[in-house]
Amino acid sequence: MRRRDFTTMVGGMALACARPATAQTSAKTWRLGTLSPGAPISENSPNGKVLLATLAQHGYTLGGNLTYEARAAAGQIAKIPPLLQDLKASGVDAIVAIGYPPALAAKTTGIPTVVAFGVGDPVATGLIDSLAHPGGSITGISDMAGPLSAKRLSLLKELAPKTSRVAMLWNRDDLGMSLRYEASAAVARSLDITVQPLGVREPDDFEGVFEAMNRQPPDAILMVSDSLTTLNRKRVFDYAAAKRLPAIYEYDFLVRDGGLMSYGSDLAESFDRAAALVDRIFKGAKPSELPFEQPTRYPFVINLKTAKAMGLEIPPNVLARADEVIE
Structure with missing residues (x-):
């Protein structure tokens, strides 16, 4: 059952389709690379489709004046540098990256890079000089962890008012995510919520995380x-379900895959805007002069099927606020 059927996103895509394609005066074939720390942003993936559809509206046709090279590390961060060298050797004109480790590695190549999401605070990590004037070879889409974390925690409290202890899982080896955790933890303390810090560095660490929660059960x-964390999401889903623990995630694809609820940036919008930044780079703009942008849409999604399987009752006021309820 959908509450709002993502009409805003659909309307935005319709407007994009209505825009006349920007004529390309050059006979050049542009080469775009993508780099993900997890699964590849393939041509047929949801995010890849948005990226290429928006580029098509700007006049770049895959198989015509655009080639597309998707690379992914499958969770093995050590693979990122050679993947980047492969992209560089293929002569890409720009890279669309996901996450802080790929963005940091791309910075060393000097290839113009657009971060689509997941980079954390790019200023605090030293990735860029400022949001308004990034400097260097990187621009993209960012978000503010503090306000988003406050919203996520408030949604947990609305769902389960007695919540006072929240377990936070994050990748300790990712500076962007460590700073996001710290921002989340600071917000939690301001809301009188006790934080149970559970950082991980590799898949085997999740068993230790679950043991820690068994010893000191969070709410x-x-x-x-x-x-x-995303590649190991099913383990978190299963633990939360077994212990009947409410859990909130940052992106709606995690809820579609079995998580309980999410609040975070609309990735379709992020990839649409990343494509627009790529277009500007292809037209001669320097990433150093393109300000980082903030998402404007943050869908709240609930998986009612997951809630029912857990025996968890979702209050009517929480359901009414959801942008989408998955049954």
Whole structure:
């Protein structure tokens, strides 16, 4: 059952389709690379489709004046540098990256890079000089962890008012996600919520995380999403279901895959805007002069099927606020 059927996104795509394609005066074939720390942003993936559809509206036709090279590390961060060298050798004109480790590695190549999401605070990590004037070779889409974390925690409290202890899972080896955790933890303390810090560095660490929660049971879980936590999401879903723990995630694809609820940026919008930044780079703009942008849409999604399987009753006021309810 959908509450709002993502009409805003659909309307935005319709407007994009209505825009006349920008004529390309050059006979050049543009080469775009993508780099993900997890699964590849393939041509047929949801995010890849948005990226290429928006580029098509700007006049770049795959198989015509655009080639597309998707690379992914499958959770093995050590693979990122050679993947980047492969992209560089193929002569890409720009890279669309996901996450802080790929963005940091791309910075060393000097290839113009657009971060689509998952980079954390790019200023605090030293990735860029400022949001308004990034400097260097990187621009993209960012978000503010503090306000988003406050919203996620407030949604957990609305769902389960007695929540006072929240387990936070994040990748300790990802500086962007560690800073996101710290921002989330600071917000939690301001809301009188005790934080149970559960950082992981590799898949085997999840068993230790679950053991820690068995020893000191939290009231809820907040998972900070990067390639490591996302690739191990089913283990978190299963633990939360077995213990009947409310859990909130950062992106709606995690809820569609079995998580309870999410609040975070609309990835379709992020990839649409990333494509627009790529177009500007292809037209001669320097990433250093293109300000980082903030998402404007943050869908709240609930998986009612997951809630029912857990025996968890979702209050009517929480259901009414959801942008989408998955049954």
